[in-house]
Amino acid sequence: MSDKKFCIELKNLTKRFENTLAVDDVSFNVEENEFFTILGPSGCGKSTILRLIAGLEVQDQGEIIINGIDCSKMPANERPVNMVFQSYALFPHLNIKDNIEFGLKIKKIDEIEIKKRVDEILDLIKMRSYINKYPSELSGGQRQRVALARAIVNKPKIVLLDEPLSALDANLRIDMQRELVNIQRNLEMTFMLVTHDQDEALSISSKIAIMENGKVIEANTATNMYEYPSKKFSAEFLGRINIIDGYISNNDNQKIFKSEIFGDINLQNDIDIPQDAVLGIRPEKIIIERSSKNLENRIKTKGTVIDWTYYGDMSYITIELNNKKKIYIHVQNIHRNTLQELKIGKTLRASFDINDLIILEK
Amino acid sequence: MSYGEKIDIIDIDYTWSLKNYIRAFDGVYIVTIFKSIMISAITTIVCLLIAIPVAFYISFSSIRMKSILLVSIMLPLWTNLLIRTYSLIAIIRTKGHINSSLEYLWESTNNLLNFFNLANYEIMGESFIPLNLMHNNYSIILGLFYIYVPFMIIPIYLVLEKFDRNLLEASYDLGANHIKTFFKVIIPNISPGITSGIILVFIPCLGSFIIPDLLGGADSQMIGNIIERQFKSANDWPFGSALSFILIYITLVIISVRHVYSKLYSKLHLRGNL
Numbered sequence: 001m002s003d004k005k006f007c008i009e010l011k012n013l014t015k016r017f018e019n020t021l022a023v024d025d026v027s028f029n030v031e032e033n034e035f036f037t038i039l040g041p042s043g044c045g046k047s048t049i050l051r052l053i054a055g056l057e058v059q060d061q062g063e064i065i066i067n068g069i070d071c072s073k074m075p076a077n078e079r080p081v082n083m084v085f086q087s088y089a090l091f092p093h094l095n096i097k098d099n100i101e102f103g104l105k106i107k108k109i110d111e112i113e114i115k116k117r118v119d120e121i122l123d124l125i126k127m128r129s130y131i132n133k134y135p136s137e138l139s140g141g142q143r144q145r146v147a148l149a150r151a152i153v154n155k156p157k158i159v160l161l162d163e164p165l166s167a168l169d170a171n172l173r174i175d176m177q178r179e180l181v182n183i184q185r186n187l188e189m190t191f192m193l194v195t196h197d198q199d200e201a202l203s204i205s206s207k208i209a210i211m212e213n214g215k216v217i218e219a220n221t222a223t224n225m226y227e228y229p230s231k232k233f234s235a236e237f238l239g240r241i242n243i244i245d246g247y248i249s250n251n252d253n254q255k256i257f258k259s260e261i262f263g264d265i266n267l268q269n270d271i272d273i274p275q276d277a278v279l280g281i282r283p284e285k286i287i288i289e290r291s292s293k294n295l296e297n298r299i300k301t302k303g304t305v306i307d308w309t310y311y312g313d314m315s316y317i318t319i320e321l322n323n324k325k326k327i328y329i330h331v332q333n334i335h336r337n338t339l340q341e342l343k344i345g346k347t348l349r350a351s352f353d354i355n356d357l358i359i360l361e362k
Numbered sequence: 363m364s365y366g367e368k369i370d371i372i373d374i375d376y377t378w379s380l381k382n383y384i385r386a387f388d389g390v391y392i393v394t395i396f397k398s399i400m401i402s403a404i405t406t407i408v409c410l411l412i413a414i415p416v417a418f419y420i421s422f423s424s425i426r427m428k429s430i431l432l433v434s435i436m437l438p439l440w441t442n443l444l445i446r447t448y449s450l451i452a453i454i455r456t457k458g459h460i461n462s463s464l465e466y467l468w469e470s471t472n473n474l475l476n477f478f479n480l481a482n483y484e485i486m487g488e489s490f491i492p493l494n495l496m497h498n499n500y501s502i503i504l505g506l507f508y509i510y511v512p513f514m515i516i517p518i519y520l521v522l523e524k525f526d527r528n529l530l531e532a533s534y535d536l537g538a539n540h541i542k543t544f545f546k547v548i549i550p551n552i553s554p555g556i557t558s559g560i561i562l563v564f565i566p567c568l569g570s571f572i573i574p575d576l577l578g579g580a581d582s583q584m585i586g587n588i589i590e591r592q593f594k595s596a597n598d599w600p601f602g603s604a605l606s607f608i609l610i611y612i613t614l615v616i617i618s619v620r621h622v623y624s625k626l627y628s629k630l631h632l633r634g635n636l
Binding site: 054056076078083085089092106107 | 526528529531532533534535536537538539542546547550
């Protein structure tokens with residue numbers, strides 16, 4: 001037994017819908033007070049995992065242990081979890097106060113306690129002046145907050161959020177992301193969120209699990225997931241990456257990666273590398289060189305700009321090397337007058353640090 | 363015309379008299395009106411109790427099954443009311459399908475008892491007594507139910523189709539069991555359909571006269587029958603129209619109650635895009 005207390009333990013969870021395997025032998029643990037995010041392309045089974053935990057679907061195989069209690073066969077209404085639905089699913093016939101109170105009233109908690117909790121929640125979501133309004137009278141962001149309040153007011157062991165921000169516009173979404181993180185930290189609750197939005201996953205979660213075709217590919221902390229992914233799929237799904245194809249050869253006790261783009265790259269000997277591994281480098285780790293002096297531990301290259309996307313603060317450029325291979329570079333637009341260098345057709349020298357290379361399993 | 367007086371076989375004098383209305387609140391008529399309201403109310407309740415589960419079943423079936431079920435509910439509506447009522451008579455009359463099936467069962471059981479030499483004890487009674495299924499108030503309710511239940515199922519089905527299934531999941535998730543979910547989430551949200559259904563069933567029931575005429579007994583006439591008789595056999599058009607107006611007033615009161623209710627409802631819940 002480990003010392004860490006797990007809020008949720010999933011063991012070999014499998015769920016099949018007719019002919020498709022939605023969740024394929026998934027096992028992972030969620031620690032207490034974590035903001036855990038399941039990230040994956042649509043249809044990868046991430047929402048199904050959430051629904052299995054909530055009890056809205058029944059797994060074909062596997063166990064769901066919530067706070068040390070096996071909840072695998074417990075009906076949804078008895079599980080100590082609450083869900084925030086993608087469509088919010090607020091009760092249209094009840095006002096905001098009644099919506100928030102719904103769960104508490106069902107559990108027959110006494111009036112004084114209900115009032116106290118609802119008051120706290122209304123302050124937390126800053127919706128006190130709306131208690132007598134109906135869901136149809138609220139904006140998307142407000143409905144979102146009420147849906148969250150309705151879930152957390154029950155003090156569940158874990159709050160499940162099924163793409164809660166996908167219906168909001170970009171600015172509001174960023175505000176709500178911050179708000180979610182703050183609420184989660186203040187309440188010291190465990191949140192489990194499902195999303196297909198990489199930026200959202202990175203900015204709010206303490207831990208990310210990446211899913212594909214019903215399987216969890218990899219789970220790690222948010223920073224490690226971006227900086228040190230171990231699988232090619234997760235590296236490509238979370239942010240952009242230049243994949244360097246090639247093969248590994250062991251010459252005189254020196255592991256060398258024979259790449260097509262950059263030639264031979266010396267790798268550290270002590271790390272374990274699978275034979276079919278490829279290397280990757282994040283586009284922002286590549287910098288444009290203005291001088292031609294030799295730098296230690298840096299791989300240098302030269303190419304012509306063939307695409308330039310301007311984002312104001314950043315420029316995303318694609319350069320084509322002499323061997324017709326393309327690499328992506330993200331440049332921060334620090335000076336106005338250097339923008340000229342990025343114009344299509346210009347030739348650039350770029351370099352990156354060997355230490356920033358990521359070794360990826362296929 | 364309802365304020366007029368009958369002076370001849372065909373002549374009506376418009377005297378602005380309230381005599382017809384006063385007469386309508388007299389003994390037998392007010393009893394009949396009350397009885398009609400009761401029969402219609404019971405029919406409506408029975409329709410409601412049957413229609414809710416049926417509507418649920420339809421709306422939760424697969425798309426293919428849905429169309430089959432909906433057509434099978436609407437199919438009888440394409441046949442004439444009289445034919446449908448007569449077909450019901452064929453089933454429930456003294457020598458109808460129900461009684462002949464029961465008689466067959468009785469005979470087979472009796473034969474079985476004979477086989478065991480138990481016939482002399484007359485366990486099953488001396489002879490088969492057919493059930494008296496017709497010519498009473500229940501047969502009217504059955505007839506009205508049979509004719510009007512589609513008008514209850516369809517509006518309830520329509521609101522159920524628009525009902526957000528996520529609300530059910532949200533309710534379970536928040537700890538409500540199926541019964542609590544039904545009363546606290548489903549019923550309030552499908553109430554517009556229920557009220558439309560009630561109106562669509564109750565009002566035609568109130569004015570019906572063919573069904574009580576065909577299926578009812580001697581004492582089970584409804585207000586519709588009396589009105590019909592005033593216009594036809596009694597030839598008292600002013601009184602007939604007074605009764606009709608009373609019926610219209612009752613109907614108007616019900617519709618206005620519904621209108622106020624639905625206005626209140628839409629003001630409260632259905633503003634915006636839900």
